[in-house]
Amino acid sequence: MAEIVTMKRGVSEGPVLSAFDKGVLRLVLANPPANALSLDTMAALQERLDAARDDAAVRVIVLAASGKLFCAGHDLKEMTAHRTDADRGRGFFELTMSRCSALMQAIVRHPKPVIAEVDGVAMAAGLQLVASCDLAIASDQSSFSTPGVNIGLFCSTPMVALSRNVSRKQAMEMLLTGETIDAITARDFGLVNRVVPREYLNQIVGKYAQTIVSKSPLTLKIGKEAFYAQAEMGLAEAYGHAARIMVENMLARDAEEGIGAFIEKREPEWKGE
Incomplete structure (x- = not known):
């Protein structure tokens, strides 16, 4: 139950x-x-x-x-x-x-x-x-x-x-x-x-x-949307779409924070942006 x-x-x-x-x-x-x-x-x-x-x-x-x-x-x-x-x-x-x-x-x-x-x-x-x-x-x-x-x-x-x-x-x-x-x-x-x-x-x-x-809410949103979108595409189109998403994700503040925290060996502080 x-x-x-x-x-x-x-x-x-x-x-x-x-x-x-x-x-x-x-x-x-x-x-x-x-x-x-x-x-x-x-x-x-x-x-x-x-x-x-x-x-x-x-x-x-x-x-x-x-x-x-x-x-x-x-x-x-x-x-x-x-x-x-x-x-x-x-x-x-x-x-x-x-x-x-x-x-x-x-x-x-x-x-x-x-x-x-x-x-x-x-x-x-x-x-x-x-x-x-x-x-x-x-x-x-x-x-x-x-x-x-x-x-x-x-x-x-x-x-x-x-x-x-x-x-x-x-x-x-x-x-x-x-x-x-x-x-x-x-x-x-x-x-x-x-x-x-x-x-x-x-x-x-x-x-x-x-x-x-515990993960960045923005990253999860981006990732989930990209996963289902690429699943409906052909291989080349899927890679093109995923590459564009990856670039936009890299520019997000949470990605900057997460990568910085990894390099500095500390816990990230997610802002959802």
């Missing part, structure tokens, strides 16, 4: 709980048992992410969940209820997929690093959520799947994030069979960074987060 850290800014009510401590914003899906990505849950997540963009105090975001499931994907009951609409639910389905796609892209494009802390089942859009984060640490009790094919609904949008994390053959294996993989297999596939005992999950995620907090 996800642990809420000691807060300095209180807790936000609703399907997503927020806690802040030592530069880390912890967002916890709190709509068990499924922690499904209903419209309300996605809106709450989007709101928290948007608010954190320009909050200089927030340096890292951790995405966790309460209960036995990390996230079971979209709320199928909510979606099914709209089949009685005049358009058989088309409008609601389009809205749901649009909001979900926007949320996943908001994570990827967010200037702050986002870490998924996974303890339990992550399936369909829940797996998509994990794959969209910059880092993912999972407990040894976690499992992952794209089971849509089992109910006649191919996991096409989760496929986008999944196929950008694992090889094509591994992605297609998961998408075509709908079978569940354990945490170790997810690590071997490249879907998660590390698998740790459940009792140490929160502690290890906290260490990762604090390691990142």
